[in-house]
Amino acid sequence: MSQVLSPLPGTFYKKPSPDAAPYKSKGDQVAVGDTIGLVEVMKTFIEVKSDASGTFREYLADDSCPVMAGQPIAGLE
Amino acid sequence: MAIQRLFIANRGEIAVRIIRAARELGIRTIQAYSEADADMLAVRLADEAVCIGPAPARDSYLDVGKVVAAAKAAGADGVHPGYGFLAESSAFARAVRDAGMTFVGPSAVTIDRMGDKVAARQAAEAAGVPVVPGSKGRVETVDEAVEIADQVGYPIMIKASAGGGGRGIRIAENSEDLRKLAPMAQAEALAAFGDGGFYLERAISSPRHIEVQIVGDGTRAVHFYERECSLQRRRQKVWEEAGATCLDEETRQDLCRSAVSLAEAVNYCGAGTLEYLYDPTRNEFYFIEMNTRIQVEHPVTEMVTGFDLVKEMILVCGGAPLSVTQDQVVKSGHAIEVRLNAEDPFMQFLPFPGKVGKLSLPEGEGIRFDHFMYEGYQIPPFYDSLVGKLIVHGKDRADAIARISAALEDLEIEGLKTTAPLHKALAKDRDVASDAFHTQWLEPWLEAGNLTRAQTGG
Numbered sequence: 289m290s291q292v293l294s295p296l297p298g299t300f301y302k303k304p305s306p307d308a309a310p311y312k313s314k315g316d317q318v319a320v321g322d323t324i325g326l327v328e329v330m331k332t333f334i335e336v337k338s339d340a341s342g343t344f345r346e347y348l349a350d351d352s353c354p355v356m357a358g359q360p361i362a363g364l365e
Numbered sequence: 366m367a368i369q370r371l372f373i374a375n376r377g378e379i380a381v382r383i384i385r386a387a388r389e390l391g392i393r394t395i396q397a398y399s400e401a402d403a404d405m406l407a408v409r410l411a412d413e414a415v416c417i418g419p420a421p422a423r424d425s426y427l428d429v430g431k432v433v434a435a436a437k438a439a440g441a442d443g444v445h446p447g448y449g450f451l452a453e454s455s456a457f458a459r460a461v462r463d464a465g466m467t468f469v470g471p472s473a474v475t476i477d478r479m480g481d482k483v484a485a486r487q488a489a490e491a492a493g494v495p496v497v498p499g500s501k502g503r504v505e506t507v508d509e510a511v512e513i514a515d516q517v518g519y520p521i522m523i524k525a526s527a528g529g530g531g532r533g534i535r536i537a538e539n540s541e542d543l544r545k546l547a548p549m550a551q552a553e554a555l556a557a558f559g560d561g562g563f564y565l566e567r568a569i570s571s572p573r574h575i576e577v578q579i580v581g582d583g584t585r586a587v588h589f590y591e592r593e594c595s596l597q598r599r600r601q602k603v604w605e606e607a608g609a610t611c612l613d614e615e616t617r618q619d620l621c622r623s624a625v626s627l628a629e630a631v632n633y634c635g636a637g638t639l640e641y642l643y644d645p646t647r648n649e650f651y652f653i654e655m656n657t658r659i660q661v662e663h664p665v666t667e668m669v670t671g672f673d674l675v676k677e678m679i680l681v682c683g684g685a686p687l688s689v690t691q692d693q694v695v696k697s698g699h700a701i702e703v704r705l706n707a708e709d710p711f712m713q714f715l716p717f718p719g720k721v722g723k724l725s726l727p728e729g730e731g732i733r734f735d736h737f738m739y740e741g742y743q744i745p746p747f748y749d750s751l752v753g754k755l756i757v758h759g760k761d762r763a764d765a766i767a768r769i770s771a772a773l774e775d776l777e778i779e780g781l782k783t784t785a786p787l788h789k790a791l792a793k794d795r796d797v798a799s800d801a802f803h804t805q806w807l808e809p810w811l812e813a814g815n816l817t818r819a820q821t822g823g
Contacts, residue, residue, distance in 0.1 A: 297718055297746040299421060330707065330716035330750040354401070354420050354747070 290340040291348065291360040300336075300342035300355040302347055310351075312344040312362070324362050327355065340364060367441030368392055368467055372436035373407065374457075375447030376426065379659070380407035380752060383445050386675035397432060399425035401745040406737040415439050418748045420422035425448045433460045439587040443467040443683065449749065452658040453480055469682045470635045471581075471657050478631060479655040485790045489652040492630040494623040497642065497651040499566035507547045511540050512560065514567055516559040519543075520568040523550045527558035536568050560703035571803040572601075572642040575609045575650065577601050577624035578666045580674065581664045582681040588621040588689045589666045589674065595804045596791065598714070603784070603807065604791060607665035607700045610800055611645060620650050625691070627652070631675075636663070636678040645803075661704065662753065664735055668758040699765040700758045703773070705736075709782040710816060718746040722779030727772040731758040738778065752783065766792055790819035 294300065302310040302325050311323055323345045342364035349361040370396045371387045373380050374730045384407055396411035399418035408414040418425035425431065427450055436444050446469065449692055451457040470476070479485045484494050498517045502525055504510045514521045514537070523546055525536045535550050537543035545562070546550045555561035574597065578589040593609035594713065595603045624639040638656045644763045662672050672694065681687060708714040712752040721742040726734050736753030744752060757772055759765030770792040773785055791797050796806070
């Protein structure tokens, strides 16, 4: 079991655009380097990538909500 | 009626700037803030402060209903929108006025008119202000396009009527090119936008961005000369000057007078900026758009004219006539502003919302630093990365460059990465020194590794 952490503080998004599906859903396979979400920091969008592989379990941060640097945004198993 | 209680619907350095201006006018200030901005400098400086919502701007600074309700509840009789956020929202200007308060800016009608590119171009043409040469509206056939292009000259841009943001643009170098590209552009526009209409505009290869500061009182307008803002990255200005030394005196006078004509033609009230493209090879300028607000780079104009633009816009919007006539606006020397963003210029300008440590600020005659930092301040990650603007005034351009260079050496902001290294390198660059740049200059300069070379001294 591992967690994906936000590299920067900002606003977290699960989806690449408001109308799109979330990057990952429960049960999806996750490889190292897969994009899990976006963090908007000072009007710049940064992709949050997984540094572990596994099976996607859940998002731990809410969509469009503030996150801190180092805060877990997703759980893998 | 003159404003007594001013609500500031903005944040950051411009909120601080507005509070200072209002205070000098004896006006009480009420600062709006989001939950993420409770400890920002403007909240500490203002007479009163009101929380208007959560951190995301769409739920606070961009929420017209919340901002207007908060201003009204606080007993404000005027609202200053600053720049960005709702500053150029006609819906906001209208809502503020409908709630019985004064909006520090032009009327909603003027914002709409000058904010629409086509309407603004028509207003400019009607006032005798030159616009980028091209077709008068839509072109329907290729033969018609070639005929127009022969008049306008090559290279020429083919733009989809329904396009925008750079989409659907092609450049033809000659008539043969145009005959080939125009039908393609038509087909493409039809497929992409469901409308095959296009228009033509002269392509200006290495234009300079020059703009004119004006203030109007609804009847009369005056200009405060021009600014040169060609050093841009991703269409964001990074370094701005007053004035534009590439212009000869006659062109400068024509340019500034054209801005006043247009401002008076639309009965402009408040501070505004008319943006132009300048083609140095032809010595011609063309109006492109108007910003109906105070701009980030207004301090360079204040430095060379000794005139407080923020105070004046508050006064004229409160109903006062302009406090100056054109011949009272006198310009001296040269000013440069550099924008300090909390970004790492060595890491593709990655934002760096850190905590401000020890602050060492340059001081002295001809130096101004507009900012909103204090030691221990945590920069929130939710908003723009601009943390300060360093401005210097010199006797001429070379002197101003030497002063900005020296002032940057005296500036130290611990705890943050900023764009200061970029400005230090620009201040030492040969093309910058010889004023030989244009709007397409900075990005290739960065891509060529000039910043890293300046850093390593190589």
